[in-house]
Amino acid sequence: MRFSLYIKIKDMLTTLTEVFQYIQSGNDRELCMQLCLDSLEFIEAINKALNDNKNSISDRLIEQLELISEKINYFYRKYKDGSVEDCEFNILLDEVKVVQILFAQDVKLVYHIVFFAELGQKWDSMKSVYDAFKKRDDCSVKVVQTPIFRAVEKEAGEIETDVIYEDYLTHLGIKNIPYDDYDLSQELPDIGFISNPYEGVTLPQFWPENIAKYTKLVYIPYYTEMSINDASIQVNCELPVARHAWRIISQSEKVKDMHVRYSLKKGENVLVTGLPKWDGMCDSIISSNKFNEEWKRKLNNKKVFLWNSHFDINSQTSTFLEYGRSIIDLFSKNEDIALIWRPHPMTDTIFKLYLPEYADHWEESKSIVEGSGNMVLDTNNSYDIAFEFSDALISDYSSMIVQYLFTQKPILVLQKGNGAVANTEELVQTSLLEQAKNQSDIERFITNIKKGIDENLSKRMQIISDDLPYADGKIGEQVCHLLLAELQKQA
Missing domain, CATH: 1.20.120 (Four Helix Bundle (Hemerythrin (Met), subunit A))
Known part of the structure; x- marks a missing residue:
């Protein structure tokens, strides 16, 4: 029932x-x-x-x-x-x-659960929760595939839109429902999950306000919050999801305290468990048979570096314009090392719609990497293979840094100007990681990795211990248990 x-x-x-x-x-x-x-x-x-x-x-x-x-x-x-x-x-x-x-x-109860999934790169934020509900005999679980898009107004009021709607779930063995075949007002699930807090990139029917009319809405962040500043307060505490979510899954007590201070509900709907996206990294073992032949040919028998770039070139986040081409050139000239370039999945859309003046630079950079003998462009939905294949990470200020911490491999944070993000209170102590303020710092890091030098491991482990204490590989199970327990209180 x-x-x-x-x-x-x-x-x-x-x-x-x-x-x-x-x-x-x-x-x-x-x-x-x-x-x-x-x-x-x-x-x-x-x-x-x-x-x-x-x-x-x-x-x-x-x-x-x-x-x-x-x-x-x-x-x-x-x-x-x-x-x-x-x-x-x-x-x-x-x-x-x-x-x-x-x-x-x-009476034998059956809880009806729905996950609204969009970008494949975000599925890891909900995967372990989905797995936990699927294991239960008293739960009926559905996954609805939803689109994500960006739109920009061109001359004469013309709207140009780039829509991403890809069924990556079937390949993972997960049955899913196309968004236009699912009527939330008729299905009336007991709990509905989202990982996207931004209304401007999805259809109105999947906005938090509209989902919350028909189910108890649970928001699971798709990324780890790195710091408290004006931008993170706005995203976490001032967007509609903070008001309409029945429960918000939180990475730490510090994030809940941010809600207490700044959100309308004062943290009463925040559940501190750690983030389910951490689960996969706690026990991730990737089989080498998932590596395609191009990767094996280009990367085998070399020190492999994973480069993670962000698209937001007008902020302190992205160093793509500052370091991007020089990083590519560095690897082009040194075939004893190899590069996996994993740009933010929305980069192509952003440059196409919002920053067309840099589109040629973006396309040329991709072309050089794809035509090289020791560099690959990683467009996989999951970063697991890149994490397994690489020996170290070179990254813009990004929550991917947190995921990579669990590999225990070296990390270099690319800085722009005076630092990655100004006027912040750190939630994850990225300041303890190795930093690059110029090209020489990048080259020094690469040289040390080639020599097997890693002097920063203890600090990386300290970050995990201090800032990610809930990361035990079982957060999804905990979220499932706690949400059902809270639901049952109403019975």
């Missing part, structure tokens, strides 16, 4: 008890007779709902309801001839209490 139906029937049984209590104390004979008839209709509706869920109930529950119906008919007849005694109603109330006990004990 669906949990939502269980709650309705439970409420109906409570109402039935209240009706009988009123009849017992009531002096209006005509009203009491009508209430008896209304109660019979009430029980008939409950019976129909139970019989529609035969596999979820016991015979003794149906039998008890039939017994109550017989007693109500009996009392109705006695009301007609004026011979009802109060003590007899005590017996009826006791019988209703028996139904309530049987209903709580015998």
Whole structure:
């Protein structure tokens, strides 16, 4: 039986008890007779709902309801001839209490859960939670594939849009539903999950406000928050999802405290568990047979560096314009080392729509990498293969740094200007990592890795211990358990 139906029937049984209590104390004979008839209709509706869920109930529950119906008919007849005694109603109330006990004990509940999935690169944020719900016999789980897009207004009011709508789930063995085949208002799931907080990149039907009308909305961040600043406060505490989410899954007490200080709900809907996206990195073992032949040919028997670049060139986040071409040139001239370039998955869309003046630079950089003998462009939905194949990470200020920490491999953070992000309170102590403020720092890092020098391991382990204490590989299971427990409190 669906949990939502269980709650309705439970409420109906409570109402039935209240009706009988009123009849017992009531002096209006005509009203009491009508209430008896209304109660019979009430029980008939409950019976129909139970019989529609035969596999979820016991015979003794149906039998008890039939017994109550017989007693109500009996009392109705006695009301007609004026011979009802109060003590007899005590017996009826006791019988209703028996139904309530049987209903709580015998009904097999099924929780209906839906995950709204968009970019393949974000699926890791929900995967372990999905796996945990799928393992349960009392859960029916669906995944809805939703589009993500960017739009920009061109001259004469023309809107240019780039839409990403890719079924990457079927390849993973996950059945999924196209977004236009899923009617949330009809399905009415008990819990709905999203990982995208931005309304401007998805359809209105998948905005937090509209999802929350039909289900208990749970927001699981697709990235690890690195610091507290004006931008992170705005994204975490001021977007509509902070108001409409039934629960927000939080990486730490510090993030919850940010909600307490800045969000409208003052953190009351925040659940601190750590992020499910960390689970896969805690025990990730990638089989080498997943590596394609191009990667094997270009990267085998070399020190391999993973370069993670961001598209936001107008902020302190991206160093693509500062270091991008020089990094590519460095690897072009040194074939004893190899490069996996994994640009942010939205880079192509951003340069196409919003920064067309840099589109040629972007395309030329990709072309050089793809035509080289020791560099590959990583466009896989998952970064697992790149993490496994690489020996070290060179990265813009990005939450991928946090994921890479779990590999225990060296990390170099590329800085722009005076630092990665100004005026921040660190949530993840990236300042403890090796930093590059110029090209010489990058070259020095690469040289040390080639020599097997890694003087920063203890600091990286300190970051995990201090800032990611919930990372135990079981966060998805914990999220599943806690959310169902909170749902059950309402039963």
